[in-house]
Amino acid sequence: MKFIHAADIHLDSPLTGLCAYPDAPAQMLRSATRDAFTNLINEAIELQVDFLVIAGDLYDGGWKDHNTGIYFCREMGRLKKAGIDVYVTLGNHDAESEMTRKLILPDNVHIFESRKAQTFVLDDLKVALHGRSFKDAATTENLAQTYPDPVPGMFNIGVLHTALGVQSTHANYAPCTIDELYAKGYQYWALGHVHEYQIWQGASTIVFPGNLQGRHIRETGPRGAVLVTADEGGVQKVERLLVDVLRWHSVSVDATGCGSMEDVVHAINKELGAVVDGTPSNMPSAVRITITGKTPAHGELFGMEAQLRAEVLASAAAIGSERIWIEKVKTSTTASDDTDAIRSRGDALADLQELLEEAQTDPEFLASLKDDLMALVSKAPLELQNAVPYFRDIRSGDLAGLVSEIRPGLVSQLARME
Incomplete structure (x- = not known):
């Protein structure tokens, strides 16, 4: 039995950090999350997986229009023709309260309800999938505690969008612990929310597949989903499927x-x-x-x-x-650090270095410098004033650090220019 576990797809979420540059790949930035998802569907069909699990944040939030949903329905239609069902939990970005637009989905797509944990049983595969969607974006309840006991004689999969209680860089939604998940007795936990690939293999296999496509510089390296192979003995193999574009x-x-x-x-x-x-x-x-x-x-x-x-x-x-x-x-x-070498020269450059060293603690000089620099700062655009740390130092009058930072580079450059 083979299935794909994906999460944090964030369909139609734009890639950020390159749009301001004229050399940026504008079309790719707009369509990257869709292109990565299409790659995932291609892999599912080619590998002839038994089903696909999406553990939250399929969408980045409410749709701007229905095109996002129409695209998703088209890709689900491709899976339906291949005989592949899809099981989806809603996460914090696409919680029920966030989705103001909806479409009727193809009948091979199954969304876990949010009022309580729900179980889908696949008798032919002897698989039971347990999951619960987010009703509200800021869900801080421990949802894992509401999941049912494993179904005897079945390969039990828990589908959960969670910070797992140990992920400091992500909002602590649906917190729980690794030990709690082990104790539940499922064979596999399909998690979402954390955008980095992580795996724990103990009493059960617990996996964050990471997000499908890196969207900014904080999401570096390869991205994708995982292909899970299992049999009566449990999980046999977990392989990464890299689908980023x-x-x-x-x-x-x-x-x-x-x-x-x-x-x-x-x-x-x-x-x-x-x-x-x-x-x-x-x-x-x-x-x-x-x-x-x-x-x-x-x-x-x-x-x-x-x-x-x-x-x-x-x-x-x-x-x-x-x-x-x-x-x-x-x-x-x-x-x-060539301060001593320049000081030993005894020339005008050595004098300048000494003056700059003294300036760092000269209140009169620093006050005069602030007045001069404020004339520049006041003319700068607001976005520049907020973006440049030096501007905040100038406004506060804390210029000793600025002079100290500039002095070595300035003197070194003047020495090189001679």
Whole structure:
């Protein structure tokens, strides 16, 4: 017996973080969650699975129009022709209270009710599926406690949308514990809500398949569902089915050994090449690059994010616009510690360094600097004022840290320019 367990599909939820860039794959960003779901249905039909389980958050919330539901019905119709039934719990995003629009679904789709736990028995497969949907988005009741005892002689599956009580990055909906799930006596728990793949194998097999398609930079790496193979002895195999159509990567580039921006760009090129080499040839990648390290290039990089991004975009374009997109380039470097070397020079640059060191604790200078910078801040757009941490420091007058941060890079860059 084989079935697919999926969760957190979030149909028609847009991918975020790339839309503002002219080089972004706009059509793919709009259709990625649908394309990944279509890939899942293709896999179910090709593998001839016995059924499909969706453990919550099929939808991202109420539909803007009926097109989302029409698309889902079309894909379910494909499964019906293949003789595959679908069992769905509603999660916090598509709870009954959230869905203001509905359509009559094909009769191979079975939605677990929300008033109490419900069981579907598949006599021919000797399978019993137990589940309960969310009535309200913010469901904090321990739903697992309301699930029935296992059906004797059956392969029992619990379908549950839950934070499992240990997932700090996700809202603690329908909390329960791993030990509680083991104690229930089911052979398999099909969970949803947590977007990362996780598996526990003890008294029963407990699985979060993760979401079907990464939607932003916090959801990096391969995404998909799981294929479960079972027999009279229980779960025999759990395999990941990767169906995502665009993959997110967060890449850290160590610039410690780089002496210039050009060296940094070469280091980035190497990392981008590794991303492409490690990703399927038909799979585009969205990449965030963070440059770290104590480097002589810090002064050249400081304040040059626009130029650096242009350089990286050019590198990505050379690789191929169908393979890689740059989500963001972040600079988190620090200057090389050459303070003593500059001080020993005894020239104008050494004098400037000393003045800047003294400025960090000079109240009169810091007050004057705040007045000058506030003239700039007051003209900046509101979204920029909220986005740039330095602007908050300027408004509060807390400028000692800003001067301290700028000094090494500024002096280092002036030394390089001589």
